[in-house]
Amino acid sequence: MSLSRPGERGSDRLRSAVARLRAGGVRTVRIARWELTRSVETVDRRTAVALLVVLLLAGSGGLVAVDRGIGLEDGIYRAGVVDDGPYAEVAAGSDRFVVVETAPDEFRRGEADVDLLVTSTGELVPADTETGRAAAGAYREAVEDHNEALMSLESDPAAAYPVLVTVEYRPRVSFDGEGTPAGGESTSDGDDGTSAGEESTSDGEGKPAEEESTSDGDDGPSTDDASLGVPDVGGGLEGTDRPNSPGALSPPFPFESLVLAFLFVVPMNVVIQAYGSTILDERIGRRGELLLVSPASPGEIVLGKSLPYALGLVAIVVVIAAAIGGGPISVAATVPLALAFLSATFVGAMLARSFKELTFVTVAISVGLTTYVFVPAVFADVTPIALVSPLTLVVWELSGDPVAIGQYLFSTAPFYLGSAVCVLFGLGLYREEDMFAQKPVPAKALDALSVRLGGYPSVAVLPVLLLPFVFGAQLLAVSLLFVVPEAVALPTLILIAAAIEELAKSVGVYAGFARSRFEPSLGLAAVLGTLSGVGFFLGEKLTHAVQFVGLRELFVGQVVFGPELAGGPALLAALVFAPLVLHVLTAAVAAIGASRGRAGYAVGLCLATLLHAAYNLGVITLVA
Amino acid sequence: MSRDRREGADGSASARARWALVRRELASLRSEKTILLAISIQLFIAGFSSFLVVGLVAMYDPAGVEEYELEVAVTGEDRDALVAVAEDRPELSARSVDRGTATEAFEAGGVAAVLDANRDGDGRLVVRVTAPEGGLETTLLIVQLRETLETVEHTERVERADRLENPPLDPPDGGQASPYVEFTYTVLLPLLLFLPAFVSGSIAVDSTSEERRRGTLELLCVGPPSLGDVVEAKLLAAAVLAPLQAALWLSLLVANGIAVANVTALVLLVAGLAALVVSAGVSVALFASDRREAQLLYSGGLVAALVVAALFPQHPANVIARLAVGAPTATTWLLVSAICVAGIGAVLALRAGVRRLGPEGL
Structure with missing residues (x-):
């Protein structure tokens, strides 16, 4: 073709690309429509009716179940009672207990088949089993519920609910930051821009209506408050500032x-x-x-x-x-x-x-x-x-x-x-x-x-592709081990994190060897390992965006994402390049293992994981 | 040659064919490692729910953080009642201080909270709590304060007993209740015993709808086994797995020092449940036109059944809890036998239905 028409050729190419794209879009939409109609058609009338019946059953059953409760804990404890005193009544009134008339002597001899003996004075004698102790705890709760039920029937609210509580959540003002917060006004809510003073007093059910009037009437305490520096939430929020009985307190759990x-x-x-x-x-x-x-x-x-x-x-x-x-x-x-x-x-x-x-x-x-x-x-x-x-x-x-x-x-x-x-x-x-x-x-x-393995560059790209999963798996491990004591959590986490990273780096190389994409030689294995190590290292640097959310504040977070970079330039350089060396080294170890087949790969992977974990442990003890 | 005569003549051949089919089903489960995956999923679910409960309970349980003592500052006109109760509680120490000191200590982090106690016109104790915002410590603090304040409330109620029609009962000294016991028997055990049965049902649905989809069900019926034999074999293979897994879970629990009563009855219950669920699964798979619908109907039906079971005098999960903890009543035993009878009934009904259906009805 002549050289004078490159522009035209370019626009031709563009046009044909657009045409291809359009044709592809049309095909995609057609397949989508076909999928939709086929799905709708296969749901025949019989199945639709059956589904409807199932739904109706579940719905109506659910209504009744909500009304009655499923009652999972019903009757799991056997309480022995002596007579018909008020304490026996509590056991009889609770769903958790099956009440058995028991003579104290019989219980002491161990002949009575009960978890708990309730004497007429309300004394509890649990059987010497886990269930017995649990039954005693459950009985105590039952007495508290019984008391609450009694109190809600009382006509004198001041006697039935003699203690009223309000909770105010307030961020702590740092001491040197804003001066001494002695004056009540300076620490009033909302000053810091954070959502202070979220009142969490749950609206107590069954509380007498007079509460509001008493809370309005208690001028004495509220004036005290103002001088105390524990500010009242203010007139506008009075509805949420209502005092409640202690039982209605609930932790701020969403x-x-x-x-x-x-x-x-x-x-x-x-x-x-x-x-x-x-x-x-x-x-x-x-x-x-x-x-x-x-x-x-x-x-x-x-x-x-x-x-x-x-x-x-x-x-x-x-x-x-x-x-x-x-x-x-x-x-x-x-x-x-x-x-x-x-x-x-x-x-x-x-x-x-x-x-x-x-x-x-x-x-x-x-x-x-x-x-x-x-x-x-x-x-x-x-x-x-x-x-x-x-x-x-x-x-x-x-x-x-x-x-x-x-x-x-x-x-x-x-x-x-x-x-x-x-x-x-x-x-x-x-x-x-x-x-x-x-x-x-x-x-x-x-x-x-x-x-996905084409040439050498793809070996370096593959670990980067796997990074989201590495990231996800490690975060899952962190959140699962969050409640475990740190002494157990840290070593476990170091090991898991190392294993996940090593797997991500080496599995591509192993796939390449297993599917004969590469010649299983020692030299090539080392090269491939180096490539995947470098790729992973570069990809991992991306995760340093993590710093922005302050995840490093958590000690467990450091194990996964490495410690905070601080110190002189020499240390900084060491901290940047040491991981590179580590990743390359461990990836090469695993890659060499991978070139020797399945068993070799397993051995190589274990070695690499141990090396990696040892390095992480060293860095953490060095920095922390 | 009529079908009846043939069946009578070589019943043993039919039994052998059925046995071969059962083995084929089980072998396919083994080669796909499906059963391993199923078991690990169950382990994960059980472990995960235990983790949630144990973890959360540990978070809220004052006994779990022994060396941790919360210190609060008490101010106001009527602090004595609060301070006196807090003295009896090892996890909470109350300092009676003036307001300025309290606020300073709170801001500096020296105290976890400030409690301001005053009497109102009716003689009620009004407590205003100032707690730090957010964080694990606040959660612990609120749980602690609730218990302390409830004790104060009880003391105050008893002082006003003459104004109450029914004075409250003194809570007995019961020691610390273990929430794990209740969780183990009422959630974990029912979960571990239900799951194998539900998994078996799902296997039956998949296995049957796949054979229908591939057209191999018809092919099988060309040979000596009848459609009834094939279906029964599938049913047996799937249903047998459930009580085996249940027995495995129970022995694991017992090995971990959890006392489980009525083990035989529990395994029998799972067997009955599995027979019921698996026959329902096979029927759904024969009824629905493809696997999507079959699974939808099956899982929807299971949820519906579990919800509707709340209408029973005792929910099946509660039946398991009562049996395992060793407190079954006559109703519990009645329900166990009812479920087993229903399981056998479902198998027989399915067999009769398939006889009537025949391979042509597929």
Whole structure:
């Protein structure tokens, strides 16, 4: 062609690219529509009616159950009573106890089959068993409940509720920061811009109505307060400043928000069951081959098949958010979660050999992801580690706390990236030799990895792709070990973190050797190990965005993300390059092991993990 | 040759065929390592729920943080009642101070909270608590304060006993209740015993709908075994796994020093439950048009059944708890036998239904 028309050729290329893209889009939409209509058509009238019956049953049963309670603890203790005194009445009135008329002598001889003896004076004699002691505790609670029930019937509220409590939560003003907070006015709520003075006095049920009037009337104490520097919340908030009886005190635990946040996860677990089925369906009886030989690319097919489910989940998320009073943050936080559920299920359905296996794979995904998002959210009010879960953002939004963009990125980025990588690996398997073959799961997983191995650069890229999972797995470990005593948690965590990182670095190299992409020689293994070590090191530097959320304040956080960089330039350089050397060294060890087959890989991986853990331990003891 | 005669003539052949089918089902579970995955998922769920309960209880339990003593400052006109009660509590020490000192100490972190106690016009004790915002310490503090203030409340009530129609009872000295006991028997054990049965049902649904999907169910029926034999084999293979797993969990619990009573009855109950759930699963898979619907119907049905079971005099989970803790009543035994009978009934009903259906009805 002549040289005078490069521009035209460029625009031609652009036009044909646009045309290709459009054709691809049309095919994707067509597949999506087909998936949708087929799903609707297979639900025949019989099944629809059966589902309706099931729903009705559950609904009506649920109404009754809510009314009566499930009664899991009913009748699990046997209480021996002597006569019909008031204390025997308490046992008879409690659901937990089965009451048995028992003579004290009989009990002392050990002949009575009861967990607990209640004497007529209210003395408790528990049997010498775990259950006996638990029964004594439960009985004490029953007496307290009984007292509360009695008091709610009394006509003299001042005698029935003689103690009234209000709690005010206030951030501590640092001493040298704002001067001595002696004057009550200077520490009044809201000065610091934080949400101070959230009144947590739960509205006590069954409390007499006169409470409000007494709280208004107690001028004496409230004037005292003003001079004390414990400020009254002010006239505008009087409704929430109502004193209550001590029993109504509850710790600031966002239980309700947590349950509401959990609502988002439930439909995802249901939808992925159907989604997994439809993906696996393509692979049964070579049905997917027809689509595979069509002009549509695997990417278009998968996108088209997934689109209805993804859009459906987004719609469900929006509806739930609207129903529970969440805003855009709730939606934005849970959509990546939905993507993670779908993409993990996609990979699972590509790996599974049968419906049975798929069920367990999807259940494993459900359990794993649900744990991952639920456990950290439990600590939403307690520690910044809670940000690991996007559900924490939902909890925060529901309880009116602000969410910063950095916090959003921190908690959702692993989900976005992880979903993308899952799709990438799943697509690698969307080819004839993997879709319709009955290969074991690990073999297929190796296939998925080795498909992504082109030349040497790809060896360095693979560990970076796996980083979101490394990140996620380590964070899960941190939040699971959060409550364990530090003496146990630290060594365990160091070992787990090292093992996860070493696995991520070496599994690609192993896949390459196992699928004969590389010659299993010592020299090449060392080169590949170095490459993957360098790649991982560079990728890991990305995770230093973690610093922004202050996760390092936690000691356990340091174990995973390395200690705070501080000190002179020499130390700084050492702290930057020492990990590089470490990653390269351990990756090479594992890679050399990987070149010697499966057993060799196992040995190499263990060695690398131990080396890595020893290094981390050394650094921590050096710095801390 | 009529079907009946053939069955009568070589019943042993049919039994052998059935046995081969059972082995085939179990072998497929073994080769896919599905059962290992199932067991590890159950372990994870059990471990996770225990972790949640133990972890959360440890967080709120004052006994769990022994060396940890919370110090609060008490101010106001009527601090004596509070200070006196706090003195009896080892986890909480109260310092009676004037207001300025209290505020300073609070700001400096010297005390965990400031309690301001005053009497109002009716003689009630009004306590204003100032606590630091957020954090684990606040949670612990509130739990501690609630118990202390409840004791104060009780003392005050007793002082006003003449103004009450029914004076409150003195709470007995019961020692510390262990929340783990109740959790173990009422949540963990029912969970561990239900899960194997539900997993077996799910296996049956998948196995049946996959054979239908692949068309191998018809193929099997061309050979000597009838459709009834095939279905029964699937049922047996799936249902047998549940009581085995249940026995495994029970022995694990016992090995960990948790006393479990009526083990035989519990395993029998799981067997009955599994027979019930698995026959329901197979019927659903034969009824629904594909696996998506079958699983949806099956899991929806399970949830519905669990909810509806709340209408029983004792919920099945409660039946398990009562049996395991060793406090079964006559109703408990009645329900155990009812579930076992229902399981046998479901198997028989499914068999009759499949006979009527025949391979043509698939």
